Structures are given as C-alpha cells and as structure tokens.
Amino acid sequence: MAKRAKSSKNKARAPRPRAKKRAAAVSHKRGRKAAQRSSLDDLVDAAARALDLPIALEWRGAVKANLAVTFALAGLFVDFPLPDEAEPAPVFSA
Secondary structure, eight states: OOOOOHHHHHSSSSSOOOOOHHHOOOOOOOOOOOOOOOOOHHHHHHHHHHHHHOOHHHHHHHHHHHHHHHHHHHHHHHOOOOOTTTTOOOOOOO
C-alpha cells in the first residue's frame, strides 16, 4: 500500500482545549444546583414503597429513564383508534 501525503489543513489547526477538564468543570457547576424533582421521581418513590422494593441511588436514573420510554411507547397505543367491532384476542394456554 502506498502512503498518503499528509494534508496541510491538519497542520494549520489550532490545538483543541482539553475536553476532560472542561467537562469536569461543567459537571461540577451543575452539581451545585439543587436537583428538581419530577413526577417520575414521585412515581418511583411511591411504587418502591408500595412494593417494599429498595432502589439504590445509582439505579434511580436508569429506572426513571426506563419509565419515561415505557410511557412514551404507551402513548402511541393509547391514541390508536379501534373500531367498535374490535374484540380482545382469545387466550391460549398450554
């Protein structure tokens, strides 16, 4: 394979600022603000109490994200029009 000649464009670029330091500074500033509770927070707390299910703090974000996706998908089915003649599917058991 033949080597490609380096472009002069790449050499003229200014060095990029370090992303890690900038990201750490931004996340540190966000951490100072008080987190606002959403209705999903209330739902997760109520469901955990009702089911006597402890939810670790590191999993709360994943639980909330899963609920948000579930509710978004359920919204698609709620708005789907069904004719009056529609009947539920029969139940099959093995």
